[in-house]
Amino acid sequence: MRLINRRPGRSWRISLVILPFALLLIAYLAGSAARLADNPQDKLLPSAVQMAEAVDRMALSEDPRSGRYLFWDDTASSLKRLGMGLLISAALGLCLGVLSGTLPMFGASLSPLLTVVSMIPPLAILPVLFIVFGLDELSKVMLIVIGITPVIARDIEQRAREIPVELLIKAQTLGANTWTLILRVVLPQLLPRLLIALQLSLGSAWLFLIAAEAIASTDGLGYRIFLVRRYLAMDVILPYVAWITLLAWLMDFGLKRLTRAAFPWYEGGRA
Amino acid sequence: MSYIQVRNLWQTYGDQVVLENLRVDIAEGEFCALVGASGCGKSTFLRMLLGQEAPSRGRILLDGKPLATEPDASRGIVFQRYSVLPHLSVLDNVALGLELPRAPVLGRLFGRAKADAREQAAALLKRVGLGHALDKYPSQLSGGMQQRLAIAQALIMKPRMLLLDEPFGALDPGIRKDMHALLLELWQETRLTVLMVTHDLSEGFTLGTRLLVFDKVRHDPHEPGAYGARITYDIPLNLDRHATREAVAALPEHVTGALKNA
Ligand SMILES: Nc1ncnc2c1ncn2[C@@H]1O[C@H](COP(=O)(O)OP(=O)(O)O)[C@@H](O)[C@H]1O
Ligand SMILES: [Mg+2]
Numbered sequence: 001m002r003l004i005n006r007r008p009g010r011s012w013r014i015s016l017v018i019l020p021f022a023l024l025l026i027a028y029l030a031g032s033a034a035r036l037a038d039n040p041q042d043k044l045l046p047s048a049v050q051m052a053e054a055v056d057r058m059a060l061s062e063d064p065r066s067g068r069y070l071f072w073d074d075t076a077s078s079l080k081r082l083g084m085g086l087l088i089s090a091a092l093g094l095c096l097g098v099l100s101g102t103l104p105m106f107g108a109s110l111s112p113l114l115t116v117v118s119m120i121p122p123l124a125i126l127p128v129l130f131i132v133f134g135l136d137e138l139s140k141v142m143l144i145v146i147g148i149t150p151v152i153a154r155d156i157e158q159r160a161r162e163i164p165v166e167l168l169i170k171a172q173t174l175g176a177n178t179w180t181l182i183l184r185v186v187l188p189q190l191l192p193r194l195l196i197a198l199q200l201s202l203g204s205a206w207l208f209l210i211a212a213e214a215i216a217s218t219d220g221l222g223y224r225i226f227l228v229r230r231y232l233a234m235d236v237i238l239p240y241v242a243w244i245t246l247l248a249w250l251m252d253f254g255l256k257r258l259t260r261a262a263f264p265w266y267e268g269g270r271a
Numbered sequence: 272m273s274y275i276q277v278r279n280l281w282q283t284y285g286d287q288v289v290l291e292n293l294r295v296d297i298a299e300g301e302f303c304a305l306v307g308a309s310g311c312g313k314s315t316f317l318r319m320l321l322g323q324e325a326p327s328r329g330r331i332l333l334d335g336k337p338l339a340t341e342p343d344a345s346r347g348i349v350f351q352r353y354s355v356l357p358h359l360s361v362l363d364n365v366a367l368g369l370e371l372p373r374a375p376v377l378g379r380l381f382g383r384a385k386a387d388a389r390e391q392a393a394a395l396l397k398r399v400g401l402g403h404a405l406d407k408y409p410s411q412l413s414g415g416m417q418q419r420l421a422i423a424q425a426l427i428m429k430p431r432m433l434l435l436d437e438p439f440g441a442l443d444p445g446i447r448k449d450m451h452a453l454l455l456e457l458w459q460e461t462r463l464t465v466l467m468v469t470h471d472l473s474e475g476f477t478l479g480t481r482l483l484v485f486d487k488v489r490h491d492p493h494e495p496g497a498y499g500a501r502i503t504y505d506i507p508l509n510l511d512r513h514a515t516r517e518a519v520a521a522l523p524e525h526v527t528g529a530l531k532n533a
Contacts, residue, residue, distance in 0.1 A: 166353035169323055172342040174428060175372030184367065184378040188358045265358050265408040 046235035054235040058224075070224065075243070078221040081137065082209050085144025086198060089205075093149045094187075094194050097156025102168075102186050103178070111157065118150030123211055130216060140212040147208040148201040155197040156190055163189060192263040199255040206248055272335055274299035274464060275320070275432070279329035282315050287496035289315050293329070295483065295502055299431070302458055302465045304475030304508075307485030311500040313468040316485070317434045320466065321346055333432075344372055347425030351437040354421035355409045361420055362405040365392035368427040392427060399423045399453060415446035419453065426457060435467040439474070447471075451478055475508075482506040 008016055032045035046054075059071035100110035126143055133139035163186060171185045213222030221244055228236045259266065273296040280293035289312040297303060305313045318324050319331060322341050331338045342348070355364050369388035370380045380388055396402055399419045409417055418438055425433055439447045455478060458465055469475050475482050484504035491497040 164353035166350045167356060169321065169342050170348065170350075170354060170356070170424075171367075171371070173321070173344060173346060173348055173430070174368040174424070175344040176378070177375055180371050180375060180378035184371070185356060189356075263358070265410060 043232040043234055046238065050235045051239050054233070055239050058236060058239075071243075074219055074221045074224050074240075075247075077217075077219045078209060078213065079247070081140050081213075081220065082144065082205060085141045085148075085209065086202075086205055088141065088145050089149040089152055089201070090194060090198055092145065093152025093197070094156055094190065096149070096153040098160055098182060098186060098190065100153070101157035101160025102163075102182060107157070114150055114153050114157065118154055120146075122147035122208060126212065126215065135216045140209065140217065143208045143212045144205050148204050151201055151204070152194070152197045155200075156194060159190055159193045160186060192259050192266040195255050195259040195262075199252055199259075202248055202251055202255075206244065210244075273297055274334060276332040276335070277329070278332070280316075280319070280326050280331065281328035281499070282312065282319065282324075283327045283499070288499035290485075291499035291501055293502060295505070297464065297466070297481075299464055300462045302478060302480045303467070304479030304482050305466060305468045305485065306470070306472055306475050306482065307500060309470065311485045311487065313485055314436050317348070317436050317466065317468060320432070321348055321434055344368075344428050345430055346432045346434060347428055347430035348434045349418065349421045349425055349436070349438045351440045354438075355417055355424060357409050360406050360408055361396060361401055361412070362389060362392055364409065364420055365396055365424050365427050368392075368424060392423075395423050395427055396420075399457075413446075415442050415450060418442065418450060422454065422457070426461065429461075430463060432464045432466070435465065437468050437470060440470060447474070454478065479508050480510075480512055482508055 028045065029048065032047050035042045035045050036047055055071070059069060062068060063070050096110060096114065099106040100114065101107065122143060125146070126139075129139040129142050129146070133142055167185060168181065171181045176185065209220075210222030210225070213220035214226040217223040221240055225237050225240050275295075275297040277293050277295045277297075280290060281288070282290040293316070305316065307313050315324075319326050320338070322339050322343070325340060339345075348354075356367070359367060366385075366388045369391060370385070371378060373384070374380055379385070393402070393405060396405060399422060401416060401419055401423065404412060404416065409420065412420065421438070439450050442450065451474065454465075467475075467478065469478075482504070483502050484506075485500045486503040487498055487500050488503060489498040
């Protein structure tokens with residue numbers, strides 16, 4: 001049979017999912033063991049035991065200076081910033097996208113503006129944000145908002161334009177005014193799209209969060225990574241990176257699940 | 272004075288003349304079948320009747336008054352595709368037409384009013400044979416059932432005019448027959464004015480009380496867009512149905528009123 005027609009069975013599929021992860025892990029452990037055998041002081045590839053000790057120190061025991069569990073504090077601050085950034089971006093992106101995509105009078109000015117704004121590299125204006133919003137929480141959340149809102153807004157705008165004109169006409173023959181048409185026809189059809197747009201911008205949101213934390217912060221996952229980098233503490237950095245990856249993956253998975261559960265008509269409508 | 276009066280109606284897109292100098296009168300309660308080659312402007316004509324686009328020249332009068340320049344609840348439409356809202360259940364698709372006009376701010380009704388709307392919608396859906404599918408989403412319905420839903424959705428508004436743009440074009444012949452029967456029954460019950468575009472001449476002959484043929488009378492081989500289509504034939508059909516209907520309409524008010532209440 002040609003390769004293109006061959007599909008993995010159920011058990012095969014699971015093995016194939018695990019395989020690359022297992023290979024990476026094995027390669028890492030082998031490399032780490034080899035380097036440590038060479039030089040027990042080597043910091044670049046810490047062993048599993050060293051990382052477990054670091055996790056124990058950061059997550060399971062109080063910090064001797066502050067009496068707090070740094071790992072969980074970092075996680076809470078980062079998730080708070082990320083959550084606020086995502087929430088504000090979603091709300092703002094949805095409003096702008098819907099206005100621009102459904103009402104030509106608004107789209108005429110909003111659409112080109114969004115295109116230009118989305119071209120601004122958010123990190124380039126990070127100093128501006130610090131100057132305008134100060135060095136505290138607000139500027140970090142704003143970086144996320146500025147970074148991903150235009151992307152979400154443009155995606156929603158595009159999807160709003162893709163709603164068949166027949167449906168908009170139909171709603172008007174059913175007695176809708178502009179507002180109720182948006183409320184009952186356009187918005188509900190765009191909400192699943194919003195969740196997908198959010199899912200796709202998770203990566204950038206984390207990027208902006210960690211950048212902001214690395215530059216100006218006193219806690220947060222990104223702050224910690226950049227702080228311990230000075231001591232080459234790979235045994236802390238690697239678990240933190242793995243933790244961030246896990247969190248990001250969980251959010252991605254959660255959003256996907258939510259889309260399917262909340263909008264049962266959605267994928268059926270595409271089929 | 273007839274219900275719909277079309278006078279010197281032109282529609283052009285850029286250099287392309289699509290319809291030229293249309294003149295037609297349509298009486299209330301008529302069932303007009305519109306036929307013609309693909310691309311000759313039948314859908315364009317319906318769009319103008321719906322108020323979706325303005326004619327480049329000429330006018331359309333309803334009861335002698337100029338037609339509203341945007342779609343509204345007095346004129347229903349069924350398209351070949353995208354006629355129903357994919358995110359609403361069958362029941363909500365129809366109930367929506369009762370909710371929107373009464374709730375200009377929230378777009379939905381609550382409590383007693385909502386229950387009433389859903390009850391009314393369910394009754395109409397039973398009438399068109401969708402009583403068993405109230406909670407399904409449109410994507411779970413067959414093509415024929417989707418068009419039944421689209422028709423119910425349009426009729427719940429009790430429009431005076433129903434426009435149908437190749438509503439059964441994508442359906443199998445057997446299902447199409449069922450739809451014809453349903454549409455004729457509904458037309459007879461509601462006495463509304465129907466304009467239906469079809470590419471199936473026999474469909475037009477079976478259903479219509481009048482057949483309007485759109486065609487180009489003039490051609491310029493060097494400039495295909497120079498001339499538009501006109502109504503070249505206007506054929507009365509199914510005269511018996513006409514007569515029945517006129518006889519019923521001629522009955523004195525107290526008799527028909529009594530019948531309606533019965
Ligand atoms: N909005 C538009 N802009 C430009 N040309 C259009 C537009 N709508 C329709 N046309 C053109 O007008 C002609 C008639 O279209 P249509 O009314 O859809 O034909 P029919 O429904 O009879 O098949 C076609 O050639 C089409 O390309
Ligand atoms: Mg057409």
